[in-house]
Amino acid sequence: MARFELKLPKMGESVAEATITSWLKEVGDTIEMDEAIVEIATDKVDSEVPSEVEGTLVEVLFEKDEVVAVGATIAIIETAVDAVSDAETPKEVIEVTAVEKTIENAIEVVATPISKISESGKFYSPLVRNIAKTEGITMAELETISGSGKDGRVAKNDILSFLENRKSGTIKSNEEKAISPIQKATPVSVNGEDEIIEMTRMGKLISKHMVNSVQTAAHVQSFIEIDVTNIVKWRIKVKDDFYKREGEKLTFTPILMHAVAATIRKYPMINIAIDGDHIIKRKNINLGMAAALPDGNLIVPVIKNADQLNLVGMTKSVNDLANRARNNALKPDEIQGGTYTVTNVGGFGSVMGTPIINQPQVAILALGAIRKVPAVIETSEGDFIGIRQKMFVSHSYDHRVVNGALGGMFIKTLKEILEAWDVDQDF
Numbered sequence: 001m002a003r004f005e006l007k008l009p010k011m012g013e014s015v016a017e018a019t020i021t022s023w024l025k026e027v028g029d030t031i032e033m034d035e036a037i038v039e040i041a042t043d044k045v046d047s048e049v050p051s052e053v054e055g056t057l058v059e060v061l062f063e064k065d066e067v068v069a070v071g072a073t074i075a076i077i078e079t080a081v082d083a084v085s086d087a088e089t090p091k092e093v094i095e096v097t098a099v100e101k102t103i104e105n106a107i108e109v110v111a112t113p114i115s116k117i118s119e120s121g122k123f124y125s126p127l128v129r130n131i132a133k134t135e136g137i138t139m140a141e142l143e144t145i146s147g148s149g150k151d152g153r154v155a156k157n158d159i160l161s162f163l164e165n166r167k168s169g170t171i172k173s174n175e176e177k178a179i180s181p182i183q184k185a186t187p188v189s190v191n192g193e194d195e196i197i198e199m200t201r202m203g204k205l206i207s208k209h210m211v212n213s214v215q216t217a218a219h220v221q222s223f224i225e226i227d228v229t230n231i232v233k234w235r236i237k238v239k240d241d242f243y244k245r246e247g248e249k250l251t252f253t254p255i256l257m258h259a260v261a262a263t264i265r266k267y268p269m270i271n272i273a274i275d276g277d278h279i280i281k282r283k284n285i286n287l288g289m290a291a292a293l294p295d296g297n298l299i300v301p302v303i304k305n306a307d308q309l310n311l312v313g314m315t316k317s318v319n320d321l322a323n324r325a326r327n328n329a330l331k332p333d334e335i336q337g338g339t340y341t342v343t344n345v346g347g348f349g350s351v352m353g354t355p356i357i358n359q360p361q362v363a364i365l366a367l368g369a370i371r372k373v374p375a376v377i378e379t380s381e382g383d384f385i386g387i388r389q390k391m392f393v394s395h396s397y398d399h400r401v402v403n404g405a406l407g408g409m410f411i412k413t414l415k416e417i418l419e420a421w422d423v424d425q426d427f
Contacts, residue, residue: 011332055079218399254315288338368392
């Protein structure tokens with residue numbers, strides 16, 4: 001018999017960790033090749049991890065809701081085939097420190113509850129919470145610990161260092177010092193007729209991401225109205241032939257996304273990110289398209305190298321990602337790596353919107369509803385009033401690095417590209 005280490009697979013170059021959401025198999029269960037064992041979640045996508053071997057699940061190394069780094073061993077499968085695993089002995093499968101053993105033995109006798117997410121929005125792993133319980137560290141004290149992990153997350157070394165300093169007198173206990181008060185949200189009054197609904201995991205992540213963006217970026221908006229009459233006429237003329245030839249429905253979204261990609265190519269300083277005091281100029285134009293899910297949450301699949309696609313290729317990409325987003329079938333890598341985002345608020349009838357920038361990007365475009373409106377039409381014989389198809393476009397950008405001239409010229413150029421649409425062109 002051999003022991004196989006099931007590791008958390010890589011899920012895209014920018015995905016460093018995932019959360020265990022559900023174990024589909026229990027210890028002792030028989031596992032088939034490619035059978036799903038555990039469900040995991042990254043920032044926005046849920047997926048399953050299949051087994052690479054046949055055998056019996058003998059050990060689970062992480063519990064539900066624990067955060068696991070990519071490449072970490074999450075379970076042990078015992079197989080009948082030799083030399084299929086790097087692990088030869090149980091000691092090599094997992095190394096448990098004396099501190100972790102003490103914590104595990106003390107979990108059942110500790111009564112003080114420590115929340116996974118504090119009122120200020122900080123996340124604490126099960127290991128950190130267990131150490132806090134065992135050592136009598138209060139939530140208020142946890143909030144004072146500076147984390148060295150990703151996004152300032154408190155790691156095991158951080159809390160052990162805090163304990164060492166407190167024991168040596170460098171840091172006084174909670175009873176010996178006044179801890180700075182944590183700003184709390186205004187309490188909400190609830191009566192017997194109100195219904196309390198738990199936010200979904202995705203909803204919590206989106207909420208935190210949006211608040212972080214507002215607190216980080218200096219949001220400024222520019223607006224412009226675009227005459228898309230020629231595009232509306234052209235689409236009506238070619239959509240049936242387009243479907244017969246390509247097998248895809250031609251909507252306005254890929255037409256507009258194609259124009260946005262062409263505009264970004266003219267203004268590459270919109271396609272950037274901020275890292276401290278440095279600006280990262282992205283080589284690739286990866287367009288995110290915000291999509292609303294049936295449950296009301298938002299997801300942003302990404303069209304990679306969007307400027308290299310013709311209209312047919314853009315249509316196929318938009319339709320494919322939109323369909324799989326609605327069916328929760330996106331891969332983790334397909335929502336990563338976006339450099340600029342477009343959201344279609346007009347899909348809900350909104351004339352315009354002021355979207356929040358999708359960090360670490362520096363700009364986002366909102367497409368308003370296309371409406372028939374009376375407009376002044378200039379001709380060589382004079383001006384007259386006619387019915388035109390128009391839409392508003394809203395451009396939110398980070399004023400730290402994108403000034404009003406660049407932000408405004410970007411949508412002015414987009415307007416010029418769309419209004420110059422040739423109604424006689426082929427697709």
